Amino acid sequence: MSGTVSVQIQVNGVPHADQVEPRLLLVHYLRDVVGLTGTNVGCDTSSCGACTVLLDGESVKSCTLLAVQADGCSVTTIEGLACGEELHPVQQAFQEEHGLQCGFCTPGMVLAAVSLLCETPEPTEEDVRRGLEGNLCRCTGYHNIVRAVLRAAKEQP
Amino acid sequence: MIPSAFDYERVDTVDGALASLAEHGDEAKLLAGGHSLIPLMKMRLAAPAVLVDVGRVQELSFIRDTGDHLAIGALTRHRDLEVSPVLAEHAPLLAHAASHVGDPQVRHRGTIGGSLAHADPASDLPAAVLAMGGTLVAQGPGGERLIPATGFFRGFLESVLEPTEMLVEIRIPKLTGAGWSFQKFTRRAQDWAIVGVAAVHSATHTGVGLVNMGTTPLLATAVVEALEGGASPEDAATLAAVGTEPPTDDNGTAAYREHLARVLVRRALQEAVPLTVADD
Numbered sequence: 001m002s003g004t005v006s007v008q009i010q011v012n013g014v015p016h017a018d019q020v021e022p023r024l025l026l027v028h029y030l031r032d033v034v035g036l037t038g039t040n041v042g043c044d045t046s047s048c049g050a051c052t053v054l055l056d057g058e059s060v061k062s063c064t065l066l067a068v069q070a071d072g073c074s075v076t077t078i079e080g081l082a083c084g085e086e087l088h089p090v091q092q093a094f095q096e097e098h099g100l101q102c103g104f105c106t107p108g109m110v111l112a113a114v115s116l117l118c119e120t121p122e123p124t125e126e127d128v129r130r131g132l133e134g135n136l137c138r139c140t141g142y143h144n145i146v147r148a149v150l151r152a153a154k155e156q157p
Numbered sequence: 158m159i160p161s162a163f164d165y166e167r168v169d170t171v172d173g174a175l176a177s178l179a180e181h182g183d184e185a186k187l188l189a190g191g192h193s194l195i196p197l198m199k200m201r202l203a204a205p206a207v208l209v210d211v212g213r214v215q216e217l218s219f220i221r222d223t224g225d226h227l228a229i230g231a232l233t234r235h236r237d238l239e240v241s242p243v244l245a246e247h248a249p250l251l252a253h254a255a256s257h258v259g260d261p262q263v264r265h266r267g268t269i270g271g272s273l274a275h276a277d278p279a280s281d282l283p284a285a286v287l288a289m290g291g292t293l294v295a296q297g298p299g300g301e302r303l304i305p306a307t308g309f310f311r312g313f314l315e316s317v318l319e320p321t322e323m324l325v326e327i328r329i330p331k332l333t334g335a336g337w338s339f340q341k342f343t344r345r346a347q348d349w350a351i352v353g354v355a356a357v358h359s360a361t362h363t364g365v366g367l368v369n370m371g372t373t374p375l376l377a378t379a380v381v382e383a384l385e386g387g388a389s390p391e392d393a394a395t396l397a398a399v400g401t402e403p404p405t406d407d408n409g410t411a412a413y414r415e416h417l418a419r420v421l422v423r424r425a426l427q428e429a430v431p432l433t434v435a436d437d
Contacts, residue, residue, distance in 0.1 A: 022162075022164065022165035022208065023159060023160045023162055025199075028159075044158050046262075052262055055265075058265045059262045060266055061262045064195050064266075065191065065195070065266070066191070068165055068167070069191065069210065112261065116261065119261075130346070131261060133347045134262045
């Protein structure tokens with residue numbers, strides 16, 4: 001059973017072509033095949049959101065997606081947000097509002113926020129809290145995270 | 158956690174999916190958004206030999222107003238239900254229930270057909286479709302068959318779909334202007350409902366669906382019969398647990414769920430059923 005399948009996935013703008021086992025999860029593809037370890041594996045049960053990446057611009061949990069499902073798609077990880085030395089506005093706002101403590105949830109939190117702001121460019125605090133319901137922070141850093149997302153919303157072009 | 162090995166086939170059309178199912182029979186599972194199936198496969202509670210990926214069957218992603226009812230393609234994502242202007246006008250209960258499934262990441266992937274075919278009594282959408290009196294359209298080698306939502310759920314995670322059939326469409330009667338309510342009791346925002354209630358009420362139709370009150374999604378038939386017999390919403394709600402067999406688990410006992418059902422059905426009916434007599 002199950003040979004390998006070829007996939008072509010654009011990761012942070014760079015095209016990748018690989019042979020993968022169908023059961024390979026997208027998060028393992030990103031970490032182990034592409035070598036980008038910014039995407040964390042947290043709960044591994046699609047609850048915590050640490051593994052959130054953007055798939056064709058929308059937030060998804062990469063522990064609950066097969067790499068083969070992303071064939072032909074474009075994936076953005078935390079490594080793909082900054083433009084050279086210049087942080088993405090959401091990253092910048094997380095830094096300025098101290099929207100993190102241990103930092104483990106941060107890559108997923110930032111990408112969930114980027115997706116949220118695409119769908120809701122002028123969110124209320126309630127929108128932000130609901131919009132991040134799929135991302136858990138065990139340091140209880142939610143207040144600063146919410147402030148950071150609201151700040152990014154205000155400052156986005 | 159990693160699923161056990163399987164063969165992977167991607168299809169682009171319903172015909173392609175049916176051909177794959179015909180070839181592999183019950184060895185195969187359809188993969189739509191994957192947010193029910195992949196977690197089960199990672200926990201090795203499911204180990205299909207073949208996954209038939211229907212996630213890109215574009216012809217099944219639609220929400221149409223067909224006159225007296227709405228037709229929703231089985232592969233329409235929760236996110237699309239959530240923001241659909243057609244649903245907002247004619248089936249706001251369904252749009253609202255969809256906005257409470259999981260979290261945004263889950264709603265970007267999960268589909269209404271996947272949720273119904275998975276037949277999880279703890280899912281939100283089956284209760285909403287039951288309450289609205291929906292009909293499910295299955296396609297198989299013999300053609301199309303219409304299954305009322307009330308006859309679709311057979312047992313725990315089991316529907317009446319044959320291994321060679323695919324759920325292709327969900328039809329919802331248009332209940333424009335009907336009162337409605339969706340009550341979901343959870344400990345944390347993204348959790349499954351400990352108990353949930355979907356209620357809709359109009360001059361021509363009253364439906365109350367229950368989440369997580371038995372081995373299948375359920376209708377609170379005793380409540381609806383009481384309402385139709387003239388009972389007040391408060392009195393009808395006391396019958397919410399009649400005929401249910403709720404589970405006992407870490408979130409609560411069966412008795413606790415029965416109590417929750419009565420409270421949530423009361424709240425739902427108070428929201429969905431307009432007051433006809435002004436109280437002093």
